[in-house]
Amino acid sequence: MIAAMMTAANLGARLTGWGFVVFTIGSVCWVAIGLSSGQANLLASNAFLTLVNLVGIWRWLGRQATYEDGAETAKAKSHKASVPSLFTATGVAGMAVVDAKGKPLGRAVEALVECRSGTVSYVVVATGGVAGIREALRAVPREAVDFGCDKLALTLSPTAFEALPALDGGDWPAAAVPQPVTA
Incomplete structure (x- = not known):
């Protein structure tokens, strides 16, 4: 066991x-x-x-x-070193996600990467719930995410984040709905 x-x-x-x-x-x-x-x-x-x-x-x-x-x-x-700081792509899943003021929102579940360009299209963020039960998943567009080495900071207001449509379990979108950046 x-x-x-x-x-x-x-x-x-x-x-x-x-x-x-x-x-x-x-x-x-x-x-x-x-x-x-x-x-x-x-x-x-x-x-x-x-x-x-x-x-x-x-x-x-x-x-x-x-x-x-x-x-x-x-x-x-x-x-x-005097090069851009790196973090592992596999490290995105599980990273803490905070709002623009540093207040904890949830955690990153996955980052979806465009095949041709290799750039992140959107990050799925989980909020609420316990051990995945009753959590809400939202697709946050790349332009609304500041990648840090130990956390992701959203540039969306809490209201704009909550307004993103909740994802249905295993049915995620081909692309996130673009949102205005509100830093």
């Missing part, structure tokens, strides 16, 4: 990877029980699960952790 929570939470490569380590310990123990009790089905299914878990360890503690480390290193170096 602990391993399932660690992997389901998806709180980063290392926590997910350690969840697979816990899964592996469990599946190895079940392999031992299958061997000692002559239960071929238990042995076979947990031998396969051990293989799957080892792939999870390699994927999350090996490869993905290396990617996250590289991205974080580039981010940190950019803050100290």
